[in-house]
Each structure stands twice: as structure tokens, then as C-alpha cells.
Amino acid sequence: MKRKICVVVGSRANYSSIKAVMRAVAAHPALELQVVAGASALLDRYGAVVDIMEKDGFNIDARLFMLVEGETPATMAKSTGLGLIELPTIFERLQPDVVLTVGDRFETMATTLAAAYMNIPLAHTMGGEVSGNIDENIRHAITKFATIHFPASEDARNRIIKLGEQPDTVHNVGCPRMDLVASFLQDETEVSSQLLSEGVGSSFDVKGDFLLVSQHPVTGEYGSGERQVAATLGACLELGMQTLVLWPNADAGSEDVSRGIRKFREQHPDAPFRYVKNLPPEIYMPLMARTRCLIGNSSSAIREGAFIGTPAVNIGSRQTARERGQNVVDSGYTQVEILAAIRDRLKTGRLPSNPIYGDGHAGPRIAEILATATFNINKVITY
8 A cells, every 4th residue: 555645735836945855755666646736826826836746647635715805814814714624525525644734834734733633644845944924933833733844954953852852853955946846956957938938027038138027015014015125126226137026925014015016016117127926847847047137025036046046035034034044135115225135146146955855866855765764653752
């Protein structure tokens, strides 16, 4: 009997963070992969990641519509509750042996609580990291529910053990996102401008110099997103360089950031800016390797960016205190600060690879541990 591993994917970030593990689980002779797609992963306005998953060859065993419209703190809490209502029915039907959840997004709390109350062992990737705001609270809460842990760095592993987890359940395997980066860089993946044809705005030449903007709402600063992203885009406009702008994720405040992007686009129709809802990892990561600077508050600047050596400007508090490499400089929210930080990174250029978050082999390591580990859901704190 194969051990059934159920992966719940709730967003584009979830998918890029776990795709390598899904591949490794599907290929392992002792494991059977189950996939649940939910939340923003199902919605076209966030890029319909579920379609990309199916194109990549993954069968979707269940679809979970749980996202309440509004992108406010209240709707984020309600979406979590709706997920908790629906997921037990899915788990009851699929009968997984292990549920695998990713990182720290709000939908992961629903996955975690459903698995815990149903006595299903919970595996957690990318725990133990520090970043500030609600993401950190969710991340550490999931750690206390998880049966087995797959942190991405030794610093994170030590922190999980300090949280009272059994050391033999905490495996520093690296970040699965690095598996994708290593693969794409090794293959020297070329990105055609035609692959960006679904976006809007000016034409875009991937072989020329360009900036890459990925900025999300900060839930603890709800209501500030429009002003924050306007300052970022204004700084990029001053540089006069072609700029690729990604739409934000589905956290509370997403509509504020989206409104700021739409207003900027209307006010500056001739700006050399291209706006895209979502980029699959095989396009996004080669773009990270080619961009002159990645700007915003995405963890990709810190995780993949360190591995690639991408010059990056991290804006604001969303990634507070997260372990990082020399490729990143921090900036406040004003246009003057952001512009100065971008100019600093443009002078520095691409940096040497710094594999803080793994060496590109996390997926097979996780699959092998899932196939052989003994799970004990009756946890006791160790200190």
C-alpha cells in the first residue's frame, strides 16, 4: 500500500513553493500524490494557478472554493473559516495518510486545523523563519500543530527545536523553490516576449534592461497599500527603464494595491510598464536571473534572489528580520528612499550565489522522509 500524501495548494506562491515536492512524491514508488487546489489558486484574477498545475501534469483530486470577496481582514478570517468547514469533507473522501501544508498563508491555517482535528499527520515546509506581521504568527502556530517539519535553513531548524519540537522530527532539507531555480538556471531557460502577451501595457523586450516589481499588501498596515505601491511605481518611472509589474496576492489589502496599480496605469499610459497577473515559476525565475533589480516585498527576492544573486530592494515591513543575503537592501516606503535603494542595486549588479535556503535538492529529500518516517500525532513539548 502506497502512503497517500495530500498537498493543499491555495495560491501561486504555494504552488511554486511545493511544486518540486509534488513531482518527487508523484515519482516515489512508495507514495501516492493527492492534490487539493483552493482559494486564489482557482481564480482567474489571480492567474488561475490550477490551470498551470494541470498543464504541468498534476491531477486535481479536489477543488476548494473558499475565498470570500473583499480582501479585508474580516474576509480573510471568514475565508479561513470557510476553508475549515469544507476541508474535512475533502479529507474524509480522500483518506490521506499525511497532509502536507506550505509556509504561512492564511489558507494554511484551515488546512492545519482540519488535519489536526481529524488525527491526520501534518507535514509542514518552510517553518521556523522570522518575518514579522501575521505571517510569522501563522507560521509558528502551524509548527506547533505539525507532526514533521521541513525547514529551509539551519537557523529555521534551530528555531523550531527551540519552540519545543522533537529534534528528530525537524529536517533541514532546504527550500523546494530552490529546486526549480537550480533546474531553470541549469537549463538556461529562455523567456520569449510572447510569453508575456497576456499582460497589458507597453511592449516588453526581455533581452533589454528591465525592472521587476512584486509588491503585496501588508496585513498589519491595512489601508496603506495604494499609497505604498504608488511610491514604488513612481520611483521606477523616474528611472525610465522598462518595468514588469505583477499583481498582488489575495491577502487583506490586495484591492488597495491593485487600485494603486490601476490608477498609476491610467495616469501614465505611456510609461514603459507591462502589467501581468501571474507568471509561472518557469518564466518568473529566469526573469529574476535577468532583471537589473527586483523591487517590492516578495519573499522571492530573499529566497530565490539569494540563490540567483538577483539585486533586490525589499520595501517596508513584510519581510522584517527574515534571514537574507547580500543581494538585498531594505527601503522605507517613500519614493525618495525606494529610488535611492534601486540606484544602489543598479550600481552593484548581480551578486554571487548564496544558497542560504538550500542547494536545489529539497523535493527528493522530503519525498524520501515522507515515505519512511514514523508519525506520532500525540506530541509533547520537549522543554
